[in-house]
Structures are given as structure tokens and as C-alpha cells.
Amino acid sequence: MDEFDEFLDEYDDRADRLVGARYQDFGRAVRRFLQLLEEAPEPSASRLKWLRSLFPLERVQSEVMVEPSGMVGSGQLDWPDDNETALSAQLNLLASFADNDNEALQVARGYFYSRSNNVNDTLHEMTGHLFEPMIRDIRRYLSRNRDKPLDPGLAPASDRIVRIDHNRPEYVETVAAIEDAENAAVASNEIDPEERDRIKFELNAGIILLKAQSVRQSAIEAVLVRALKWLAENFAGAALGVVADQALQAVLKLLGSS
Structure with missing residues (x-):
């Protein structure tokens, strides 16, 4: 098993823990998942850093998130059509929950409907419908590009x-x-x-x-x-x-x- 395969093995474990995390543990699970991405072997680490720069959180909040009307789950998320841009937006939204468990719950309540009032059920509606597919998409994206160094001409979007x-x-x-x-x-x-x-x-x-x-x-x-x-x-x-x-x-x- 080479370094990238070892990374994917750990990736799968932390992804499972994130998707299944309860409200009390969600922030920690997010932080551990993001930390692993930062420790990815090259060229994946550089590619992930570039990916995060494509669609910053400010744009997610202003261009993607359509405010809820007041009813639970009534908000809309208008993700970009381009795969890399959408992954960037979703990953940056996830990162915004790393130090704020309540923010994750508020977004879950605003944009994902759950028949239960249980906070964990509400949170799992969001992780199951949004972040679990995102995690699979990122895994496929990294696997396809495992031996493809990032084009030196691709500067971070913020630059x-x-x-x-x-x-x-x-x-x-x-x-x-x-x-x-x-x-x-x-x-x-x-x-x-x-x-x-x-x-x-x-x-x-x-x-x-x-x-x-x-x-x-x-x-x-x-x-x-x-x-x-x-x-x-x-x-x-x-x-x-x-x-x-x-x-x-x-x-x-x-x-x-x-």
C-alpha cells in the first residue's frame, strides 16, 4: 500500500465518522476530516488547496444560499454547475462548521427538512444529502488526479x-x-x-x-x-x-x- 492508498484508507474512516457524527461531536469530526485533507500527499495537497480557493465562503453565502422563508427546510442551495467550483463551495461551507456546531445546526434546519425535531436527525439530513455525496465526489476527484501535478499556471483564485x-x-x-x-x-x-x-x-x-x-x-x-x-x-x-x-x-x- 503506497502513501496515497494509506491516505484514502484514513480518508474513508474519517469520512464515515463525519457522516455519522452526532451534534455534540460534529465540529470535532469536521476538524479531523479537514486536518486530514491538509496532510494529503502531493500532488493532492496542492490540488485541494487550490480547490478551496475557487469559491470562498463569502460567495457561498451570497450566491448559493437562498434564505429560508421561515419554514423548516425552506431554504435553497443553488450550487455552481461546474464540478470543481461546486466542490469548492461545499467544502468551504463544511469548513465554516469546524468551530461552530450551532452554525451547522442552523443551516441544517434552514435548508434540510426533517420530520423529527431531534437535533441529530436534523443534522443527519444535511450530512446525508449534502456532505456524504460531496465526500464521495472529492474522493473520486483525488483518485482521478492522484498522479497529475497541479498546473503551475493555476494560481489560487484569491490571487x-x-x-x-x-x-x-x-x-x-x-x-x-x-x-x-x-x-x-x-x-x-x-x-x-x-x-x-x-x-x-x-x-x-x-x-x-x-x-x-x-x-x-x-x-x-x-x-x-x-x-x-x-x-x-x-x-x-x-x-x-x-x-x-x-x-x-x-x-x-x-x-x-x-
Whole structure:
């Protein structure tokens, strides 16, 4: 048995433990599964790292997850059609549960219907319908590519260069949305003055980055996306949170379509 076969043997064991995990053990099972992926032999390790970069969690939340209407299991998950992109999105959603068991349960309740109110039954609806097929797909994907080194030209998606067309209506709308969020943040009395000053300059820096003919996606995500996400999460439900989220969605849409 070579190194890759040993990896697959351990992969199957940890996958079984993840799929069968109860609520109390789910976070640990997720962490152990993800840890194994990080320890995969080459070229699988590099391929998995690249795969994770294709569709980050922010895009999953904004482009894939259609909010539930209020009824249990009424949410929709609109996964990308491309296999690698879909695997990236699903893997990043799973990773978001590693340190937050309650988040996994909330997603399970919102997007997967269970006739039982038992938390473990609800969780198993999600793992059985979403993550068990994903785990099988990743295993097949890695097996098909076990001896295929990643193309050196494939940089992580977060490091890709995004071309900015300043004549597109989407660009103008995005900048206007960021400016609205900045104005709302500056006018808010709910933000600590030091935080308000930081947010103002980060949003300004983001607008400056978007004025270039091209920009590195990782720079936009590190400055602009992070600042808008902080506002949207910390002031959810308030006017400031609403305009920040609108600006965030506009930025993500611009990056995805450029």
C-alpha cells in the first residue's frame, strides 16, 4: 500500500465518522476530516488547496444560499454547475462548521427538512444529502488526479488578477454602494470612533483599488470585502448593516463577473 492508498484508507474512516457524527461531536469530526485533507500527499495537497480557493465562503453565502422563508427546510442551495467550483463551495461551507456546531445546526434546519425535531436527525439530513455525496465526489476527484501535478499556471483564485471595466454599469453601481456604506458608517454614532476611522480609510482604499485597470482579488478581499462584511455582520438589521451588505454583494458580483 503506497502513501496515497494509506491516505484514502484514513480518508474513508474519517469520512464515515463525519457522516455519522452526532451534534455534540460534529465540529470535532469536521476538524479531523479537514486536518486530514491538509496532510494529503502531493500532488493532492496542492490540488485541494487550490480547490478551496475557487469559491470562498463569502460567495457561498451570497450566491448559493437562498434564505429560508421561515419554514423548516425552506431554504435553497443553488450550487455552481461546474464540478470543481461546486466542490469548492461545499467544502468551504463544511469548513465554516469546524468551530461552530450551532452554525451547522442552523443551516441544517434552514435548508434540510426533517420530520423529527431531534437535533441529530436534523443534522443527519444535511450530512446525508449534502456532505456524504460531496465526500464521495472529492474522493473520486483525488483518485482521478492522484498522479497529475497541479498546473503551475493555476494560481489560487484569491490571487487572480481581476480586470476592471470602468464603463460598465456594474462598476458605477458598486462604487456608489461603497460610498453609501462609507457615508452611513461615518454618520453612525453606534461605531466606536477608532473603528469608524479605520472603516472609513479601508473603504476609501477599496475604492482606490477599484479605480485601477486591474486589481489582485486578494487585495480587494483583504481590505474592502473584510470591512464591508464586518459592518454587515455587526450592524445586521440596522440601516448601516443593510447598506453595507448591499455594497458587499455588489463587490462580490463585480469580482465574480470580471
